[in-house]
Amino acid sequence: MPHAWISPEPKVGWKISEPLPSPKGQMSTNNSHVHNEVRSHANTRRTFAIISHPDAGKTTVTEKLLLYSGMVRTAGMVGSRKSARTAASDWMDMEQERGISITASAMQFPYKRAVINLLDTPGHQDFCEDTYRTLTAADSAVMVIDAAKGVETQTRKLFDVCRLRRIPVLTLINKMDLPGRAPLDLMAEVEDVLGIHANAVNWPVGSGQQFVGVVDRATRRVSVFQKKAAGGSAKAGRAELSLDGTEVNELIDDEALQRVNHDLELLEVAGNPYTHDAFLTGNVTPVFFASALTNFGIENFFDAFVDMAPAALPRTADRPDGSEIIVDPIETPFSAYVFKIQANMNPRHRDSTAFLRVCSGRFERDMTVTHHRLGNEIRLSRPHSLVARNRHTVDVAYPGDIIGIINPGQFAIGDTISLGKGFNYKPLPQFQPEVFARIHPTDVGKRKAFDKGMEQMAVEGTVQILWSLDDLEFFVGAVGRLQCDVLQFRLRNEYRVNTRLESLPYECSAWLDGDLHTFSAPSDALVVKDQRGRPVVLFRSPWSKNFAKERNPNHDLLEMG
Numbered sequence: 001m002p003h004a005w006i007s008p009e010p011k012v013g014w015k016i017s018e019p020l021p022s023p024k025g026q027m028s029t030n031n032s033h034v035h036n037e038v039r040s041h042a043n044t045r046r047t048f049a050i051i052s053h054p055d056a057g058k059t060t061v062t063e064k065l066l067l068y069s070g071m072v073r074t075a076g077m078v079g080s081r082k083s084a085r086t087a088a089s090d091w092m093d094m095e096q097e098r099g100i101s102i103t104a105s106a107m108q109f110p111y112k113r114a115v116i117n118l119l120d121t122p123g124h125q126d127f128c129e130d131t132y133r134t135l136t137a138a139d140s141a142v143m144v145i146d147a148a149k150g151v152e153t154q155t156r157k158l159f160d161v162c163r164l165r166r167i168p169v170l171t172l173i174n175k176m177d178l179p180g181r182a183p184l185d186l187m188a189e190v191e192d193v194l195g196i197h198a199n200a201v202n203w204p205v206g207s208g209q210q211f212v213g214v215v216d217r218a219t220r221r222v223s224v225f226q227k228k229a230a231g232g233s234a235k236a237g238r239a240e241l242s243l244d245g246t247e248v249n250e251l252i253d254d255e256a257l258q259r260v261n262h263d264l265e266l267l268e269v270a271g272n273p274y275t276h277d278a279f280l281t282g283n284v285t286p287v288f289f290a291s292a293l294t295n296f297g298i299e300n301f302f303d304a305f306v307d308m309a310p311a312a313l314p315r316t317a318d319r320p321d322g323s324e325i326i327v328d329p330i331e332t333p334f335s336a337y338v339f340k341i342q343a344n345m346n347p348r349h350r351d352s353t354a355f356l357r358v359c360s361g362r363f364e365r366d367m368t369v370t371h372h373r374l375g376n377e378i379r380l381s382r383p384h385s386l387v388a389r390n391r392h393t394v395d396v397a398y399p400g401d402i403i404g405i406i407n408p409g410q411f412a413i414g415d416t417i418s419l420g421k422g423f424n425y426k427p428l429p430q431f432q433p434e435v436f437a438r439i440h441p442t443d444v445g446k447r448k449a450f451d452k453g454m455e456q457m458a459v460e461g462t463v464q465i466l467w468s469l470d471d472l473e474f475f476v477g478a479v480g481r482l483q484c485d486v487l488q489f490r491l492r493n494e495y496r497v498n499t500r501l502e503s504l505p506y507e508c509s510a511w512l513d514g515d516l517h518t519f520s521a522p523s524d525a526l527v528v529k530d531q532r533g534r535p536v537v538l539f540r541s542p543w544s545k546n547f548a549k550e551r552n553p554n555h556d557l558l559e560m561g
């Protein structure tokens with residue numbers, strides 16, 4: 001009997017006038033007319049980041065999301081973005097090719113009836129601070145796991161950040177077309193290594209070359225896929241059948257059917273229950289199986305993601321008196337915070353862009369808002385967003401959206417802006433630097449350009465920049481060595497300054513609270529100051545830091561993390 005292959009052509013007509021229903025479990029607000037527009041748009045937003053270990057398939061999944069959204073006609077146009085490769089040279093070549101870069105910024109595009117805001121997180125662990133800041137702007141995360149490799153180190157670290165922030169995580173087990181581990185094994189590993197309940201939403205039929213489809217556990221409908229193009233550049237064909245009907249025998253062999261039925265029975269008995277609240281609070285992760293390369297199962301995943309992932313959630317902010325308030329995305333007039341600053345994205349324009357996450361209300365181009373830290377009014381002109389690699393002017397934006405504003409120096413990471421006043425979004429934490437170096441221009445005639453470049457890098461938080469107490473020397477503190485390499489690369493490429501970097505033997509640091517003149521530093525420590533002029537002590541070892549603490553009971557040594 002012939003089977004109806006569902007057309008892989010784009011489904012017509014995502015319209016903003018047809019908002020998605022509020023995602024399950026979403027906090028609802030009153031029905032005031034004033035807020036209806038914001039609510040209907042905000043409910044369509046899905047603002048998320050992909051977390052994964054290098055090579056698990058983050059780039060491929062992103063490409064396929066663009067393919068299935070209709071943003072690109074054939075996959076392979078996003079370009080390889082292997083910023084996660086360990087060699088610094090690869091990373092920098094790649095960034096250079098991309099014109100330094102869309103790393104850790106965001107792309108916006110419609111997917112069916114949703115509007116996706118996909119935040120890009122750098123893959124390399126030396127950039128965990130960047131990633132952390134970016135994840136503060138996400139409402140959910142998609143964790144991509146390689147079916148052959150299971151949960152890898154970088155995935156675990158990024159997952160820990162999501163857990164800390166209570167970001168709901170969906171899990172996509174990728175590369176099912178290759179020989180991999182047993183699905184039940186992978187589920188157990190997610191639970192054991194990450195300490196989260198895993199609940200399979202769908203289940204693979206076959207694996208490796210015999211991976212032919214996925215079964216939706218709730219409906220027992222099987223999607224059976226058909227390859228349409230080599231390398232998955234075109235959407236896969238798909239037939240939908242009941243697992244319990246007779247037709248299924250014609251597309252799936254007996255052995256695979258028996259196995260899938262057996263696994264599903266096991267899951268019914270031993271699997272975790274799923275509730276939407278448990279997902280939203282980060283206590284359970286829904287799990288999906290797919291092959292991003294061949295497109296098998298990938299549309300099922302995206303559809304489920306749009307249905308399950310939350311739109312902008314209320315956020316906690318600090319009042320000047322130290323108390324906290326919950327900022328409602330719909331009812332609070334426009335507010336946003338800066339989670340990333342990046343200069344020189346376009347080599348022809350020496351501009352710096354501040355990326356803002358809209359947390360509440362309606363943003364309009366050219367609107368005048370209060371800059372909370374500076375206490376003045378600013379006009380938000382030339383806002384833009386990125387679709388694939390192209391910049392677009394933004395006229396309006398809603399909670400969940402990311403806007404880039406050309407930043408002539410008035411923004412710093414963590415700044416809050418709003419139409420009202422009286423609160424600040426939570427400060428973005430800094431990571432403890434573990435690598436320290438002295439840096440200076442090789443050509444003293446380039447000092448001015450060097451100072452300018454270093455100032456910009458400090459604003460962007462590329463590395464932590466420290467000064468000697470007499471202001472004559474620059475030091476840098478970084479989470480990893482690659483950050484220092486990137487600093488030098490950017491100074492050379494964007495400011496035409498070659499630099500010399502001398503590694504210093506310090507391993508940890510602390511802010512010094514107390515009178516600098518009475519502080520008795522260990523002989524092998526160095527006292528410097530940070531961007532805000534606060535004294536910072538660099539120590540050769542945690543032991544030396546403890547020794548300094550004991551020797552200076554009237555001073556406090558505060559963690560820089």
Ligand code: G4P
Pocket residue numbers: 052053054055056057058059060061080081082084174175176177178290291292293294
């Ligand atoms: P990343 O961004 O997480 O680092 O991973 P990326 O998507 O670049 O994927 C890493 C490699 O894994 C790529 O192969 C990619 O084609 C492959 N890959 C991704 N998803 C799948 C999948 O579902 N099945 C299979 N079989 N392979 C997959 P590469 O050879 O390193 O690069 P390329 O030459 O294909 O670009």
